[in-house]
Amino acid sequence: MSAQRLVEQFESLEKQDHAARLAMWMFLGSETLLFGALFAAYAYYRGMYPDEFVQALHHNSVALGTTNTVVLITSSFTVALGVHFIRENKARLTAGLFVVSTLFGAVFLVVKGIEYSHHIHENALPSGMYTFIDKPPAGVVLGYTLYWFMTALHGLHVIAGMIMLAVVALLCWKGRYGAHRNVAVENVGLYWHLVDVVWIFLWPLFYLTD
Amino acid sequence: MSQATIDADSRPNPLGVGADHPDYLRADSGLRSWLLTKDHKRIALMFYVGVILFLGLGGVFALVLRTELLTPEQTFIDANTYNQMFTLHGITMVWLFMIPAVPTVFGNFVLPIMLGAKDLAFPRINLASFYIYVLSAIILLGAMLAGGADTGWTFYVPYSTTSPTAVTWMGIGIFVNGISSIMTSVNFIVTTHTMRAKGLSWHRMPLFVWATYATSIIILFATPVLGMSLVLLALDHAFGLSLFNPRYGGDPVLFQHLFWFYSHPAVYIMILPSFGVISEVVCSFSHNQPASYRAIAYSSLGIAFIGFFTWGHHMFVAGLSEFDAGVFGALSMFVAIFSAIKVFTWVATLRGGSISFATPMLYFLWFLFLFVFGGMTGVAVATQSLDVHWHDTYFVVAHFHFIMVGGTLTSFLAAAHYWFPKMFGRLYDERVGLLTSVAVFIGFVFTFLPQFLLGNGGMPRRYFTYPERYQWLNVLSTGGAWLLGAGLLLALGNLLLALKWGKRAGPNPWGSRSFEWITASPPSKHNFEETPDIERSAYDYTLSEEVARERAKAR
Numbered sequence: 001m002s003a004q005r006l007v008e009q010f011e012s013l014e015k016q017d018h019a020a021r022l023a024m025w026m027f028l029g030s031e032t033l034l035f036g037a038l039f040a041a042y043a044y045y046r047g048m049y050p051d052e053f054v055q056a057l058h059h060n061s062v063a064l065g066t067t068n069t070v071v072l073i074t075s076s077f078t079v080a081l082g083v084h085f086i087r088e089n090k091a092r093l094t095a096g097l098f099v100v101s102t103l104f105g106a107v108f109l110v111v112k113g114i115e116y117s118h119h120i121h122e123n124a125l126p127s128g129m130y131t132f133i134d135k136p137p138a139g140v141v142l143g144y145t146l147y148w149f150m151t152a153l154h155g156l157h158v159i160a161g162m163i164m165l166a167v168v169a170l171l172c173w174k175g176r177y178g179a180h181r182n183v184a185v186e187n188v189g190l191y192w193h194l195v196d197v198v199w200i201f202l203w204p205l206f207y208l209t210d
Numbered sequence: 211m212s213q214a215t216i217d218a219d220s221r222p223n224p225l226g227v228g229a230d231h232p233d234y235l236r237a238d239s240g241l242r243s244w245l246l247t248k249d250h251k252r253i254a255l256m257f258y259v260g261v262i263l264f265l266g267l268g269g270v271f272a273l274v275l276r277t278e279l280l281t282p283e284q285t286f287i288d289a290n291t292y293n294q295m296f297t298l299h300g301i302t303m304v305w306l307f308m309i310p311a312v313p314t315v316f317g318n319f320v321l322p323i324m325l326g327a328k329d330l331a332f333p334r335i336n337l338a339s340f341y342i343y344v345l346s347a348i349i350l351l352g353a354m355l356a357g358g359a360d361t362g363w364t365f366y367v368p369y370s371t372t373s374p375t376a377v378t379w380m381g382i383g384i385f386v387n388g389i390s391s392i393m394t395s396v397n398f399i400v401t402t403h404t405m406r407a408k409g410l411s412w413h414r415m416p417l418f419v420w421a422t423y424a425t426s427i428i429i430l431f432a433t434p435v436l437g438m439s440l441v442l443l444a445l446d447h448a449f450g451l452s453l454f455n456p457r458y459g460g461d462p463v464l465f466q467h468l469f470w471f472y473s474h475p476a477v478y479i480m481i482l483p484s485f486g487v488i489s490e491v492v493c494s495f496s497h498n499q500p501a502s503y504r505a506i507a508y509s510s511l512g513i514a515f516i517g518f519f520t521w522g523h524h525m526f527v528a529g530l531s532e533f534d535a536g537v538f539g540a541l542s543m544f545v546a547i548f549s550a551i552k553v554f555t556w557v558a559t560l561r562g563g564s565i566s567f568a569t570p571m572l573y574f575l576w577f578l579f580l581f582v583f584g585g586m587t588g589v590a591v592a593t594q595s596l597d598v599h600w601h602d603t604y605f606v607v608a609h610f611h612f613i614m615v616g617g618t619l620t621s622f623l624a625a626a627h628y629w630f631p632k633m634f635g636r637l638y639d640e641r642v643g644l645l646t647s648v649a650v651f652i653g654f655v656f657t658f659l660p661q662f663l664l665g666n667g668g669m670p671r672r673y674f675t676y677p678e679r680y681q682w683l684n685v686l687s688t689g690g691a692w693l694l695g696a697g698l699l700l701a702l703g704n705l706l707l708a709l710k711w712g713k714r715a716g717p718n719p720w721g722s723r724s725f726e727w728i729t730a731s732p733p734s735k736h737n738f739e740e741t742p743d744i745e746r747s748a749y750d751y752t753l754s755e756e757v758a759r760e761r762a763k764a765r
Binding site: 008009011015018019022023026027030031033034036037038040041045048049052126127129137138139142145146149 | 328329332392396397399400401403404405431432433434435437438442446449451452453458459460461464467471736741
């Protein structure tokens with residue numbers, strides 16, 4: 001079983017797993033910088049328009065945002081449990097936990113959708129969506145734009161993470177992963193934690209600092 | 211494993227490790243075996259074809275530009291076409307040639323062999339990286355045909371967001387190109403960490419590996435930022451979703467910050483692998499160990515690190531405060547310190563070596579001259595007070611062409627000649643190689659040296675007409691450009707002829723001790739039958755192979 005999964009360019013499974021983990025961390029570093037550019041833009045504009053940003057962030061409901069934070073952290077917890085149990089060779093339990101995490105991800109997206117529809121009703125839109133007449137003051141629009149763009153990009157990451165979680169859950173259920181073979185499970189777990197961590201930064205920036 | 215393979219006791223095959231297996235070019239045949247290959251060497255060759263095509267395309271754009279500038283008034287294209295041309299020249303040369311050139315071709319080919327590995331850590335990701343590169347090239351070429359771009363390769367807002375050209379697709383194409391870069395760099399980093407042969411410690415690795423490793427770190431952490439800024443730009447251009455538009459309170463300078471946060475490290479992405487190539491060439495042809503291995507290895511990492519803190523020097527006249535500009539200027543000059551460490555170490559390596567002279571060595575000398583000359587002007591442009599005068603003139607154009615083209619192109623050619631026997635098992639014609647090399651150098655100097663004078667005299671870049679008094683320098687520059695183009699074509703022709711009619715090279719024509727020459731030339735499909743056991747550094751010209759093997763056995 002494990003002899004088959006050693007690909008020809010590696011000498012040992014240990015090295016192969018090390019390589020897979022290292023590559024995932026490298027990729028996560030890259031992802032961090034992707035959001036880092038936007039955090040830099042946020043800091044830059046928040047420094048330029050402190051009052052307008054506060055005005056823009058008043059549109060966000062702290063209750064919904066915090067709900068979403070709790071949802072994501074819980075899903076991260078279930079993913080971590082799943083990774084723990086795959087090491088104990090309880091693949092079916094892991095599959096169940098990953099499915100639960102995926103459902104939490106779906107809940108997160110639903111809540112996000114509710115928020116988005118509120119914003120559309122309140123005319124809190126990204127730039128480019130306004131007619132000349134109803135345009136809010138300059139800095140406020142920037143706040144909306146950053147909010148929409150950063151949360152939408154994060155939402156895409158949530159969707160990607162959910163797809164990966166679902167696929168890995170299915171493969172766990174089929175018995176492909178176990179104590180002897182868990183790097184893919186761990187890596188997907190790591191990715192989901194990254195999605196979570198990014199949100200934990202977005203949450204104070206867009207909900208708690210008005 | 212047949213009986214013919216080497217075990218540690220028998221004498222090694224005089225034709226190199228793996229010589230009794232069919233080489234990678236003949237191991238499998240048919241188009242499918244190439245297009246779906248996971249062999250790093252074949253992927254490198256496919257990249258080779260790609261980057262040479264784009265070097266040609268970018269060169270054509272450049273020649274159109276130079277020919278237009280032959281006369282003060284309009285020569286043969288209108289102003290708008292001229293704007294398109296310099297933009298497309300920049301985009302093609304930067305993202306489709308210079309950034310991928312050395313790492314994807316020579317890095318892919320020799321890095322795993324240097325580490326004693328059978329392949330990169332993730333061969334499938336490597337192949338995907340090639341196809342994503344092709345996809346990005348298709349998007350960019352499509353965008354060029356469907357409206358091009360006239361913003362300059364830097365896409366400065368606000369003009370780029372309202373330009374009637376295909377800026378959106380250009381942005382998407384470069385974003386996709388960045389994904390390919392990141393995949394390759396993850397592959398290199400992980401390979402360097404996990405696939406080194408037994409006994410190959412970090413300080414025994416060939417310096418090319420260090421250089422590629424440092425490059426990969428820059429790619430990994432800088433590229434996403436560019437990707438993000440270009441996505442924002444593309445969305446702005448397509449839907450008006452703007453973070454940089456002053457109408458919504460945006461600040462165009464923020465785009466410059468984000469753009470240069472990648473694109474300044476990008477010039478180190480172009481030049482660091484070249485340092486690696488040059489280190490290999492110098493040590494191989496002086497048959498000497500580098501004067502200080504660690505100085506070269508660590509200065510690469512130093513440049514990778516400090517390169518992230520220098521982006522502001524592109525914006526001295528964009529409203530930075532004098533203090534900020536001073537800090538960025540000083541940080542930029544740090545790069546010169548690291549570069550100087552390298553240059554002096556290379557020169558010191560020549561001392562006491564037994565130098566054999568061949569085309570790669572000649573390219574090393576050209577590299578040295580162009581790099582030092584360009585580098586010193588770099589220190590000058592990093593000085594704010596001087597940059598205010600030189601900003602957006604031909605001085606800057608000359609400076610970055612000296613460094614980027616002088617550095618990347620000469621080292622790319624040096625690598626093409628140096629590893630040619632390794633890749634194809636044949637020798638190119640040395641006399642023609644030397645002649646083309648001289649042509650390239652003379653053409654290069656005639657192209658860009660006058661531009662320093664033009665820029666200092668006040669001729670702005672990106673203008674398609676100029677006052678009479680600049681004409682004689684422009685004529686020189688245009689003549690040089692045509693000579694440079696001819697030299698490159700002849701060099702390419704020389705290598706292409708050698709593919710079929712070159713003399714058989716044998717496993718190690720240069721007498722190098724670097725690990726990639728242990729294998730047969732061309733290498734077999736898996737490079738090594740079993741992971742080699744390394745008991746010396748890559749530049750040990752004193753320890754004989756037999757003694758090294760004895761020691762490895764004794765371990």
